[in-house]
Amino acid sequence: SGNYQCILKNEAGRASCLGKVSLHPLIPPKFILSLPNDIVCPENKDIILNVKIKGIPIPKIYWYKDNILIEKNNTKYTINYNENDGIYNLLCDKNSNELSGKYLVKACNPGGEAINECNVLV
Numbered sequence: 001s002g003n004y005q006c007i008l009k010n011e012a013g014r015a016s017c018l019g020k021v022s023l024h025p026l027i028p029p030k031f032i033l034s035l036p037n038d039i040v041c042p043e044n045k046d047i048i049l050n051v052k053i054k055g056i057p058i059p060k061i062y063w064y065k066d067n068i069l070i071e072k073n074n075t076k077y078t079i080n081y082n083e084n085d086g087i088y089n090l091l092c093d094k095n096s097n098e099l100s101g102k103y104l105v106k107a108c109n110p111g112g113e114a115i116n117e118c119n120v121l122v
Contacts, residue, residue: 028111029055033087035105035118043122047092051105051116052085059107059114063090066101092120 001023007016033052041047053059063070063079070077070090078091092099104117 025056026109026111027054027056029053029059029107029109029114031107031114031116034116035103037118039118039120041099041120041122044094046094047099047120047122049090049092049103049105049118049120051088053088053107053114054086055107055109055111055114057109059109061088062106062108064104064106067104 004019072079076093080089100122102119107114
């Protein structure tokens with residue numbers, strides 16, 4: 001970390017620039033709160049899957065159901081992040097007929113990735 005200066009000179013003149021470099025630690029994603037192994041839920045009830053993940057830089061989170069990426073604009077699922085407590089959650093709409101399955105959450109940053117999964121039975 002520090003301030004750096006680059007100076008260039010030739011017959012036509014001189015040019016310089018200043019820059020500051022700051023290094024931050026690189027910490028791979030790690031689950032602080034994991035998904036349970038198996039969840040059994042009654043019909044007609046929303047399912048909420050919660051995880052808490054640490055890492056520097058803040059990891060990007062991807063949710064999957066049965067190995068298919070859940071897109072953010074999906075009508076069956078709502079993906080949220082609470083900045084106050086650092087909890088990521090996936091809300092599964094009770095009106096969906098096909099909630100049972102294998103759910104997986106993947107956290108990625110330049111330091112690596114972490115995966116957590118559970119089985120949901122409705």
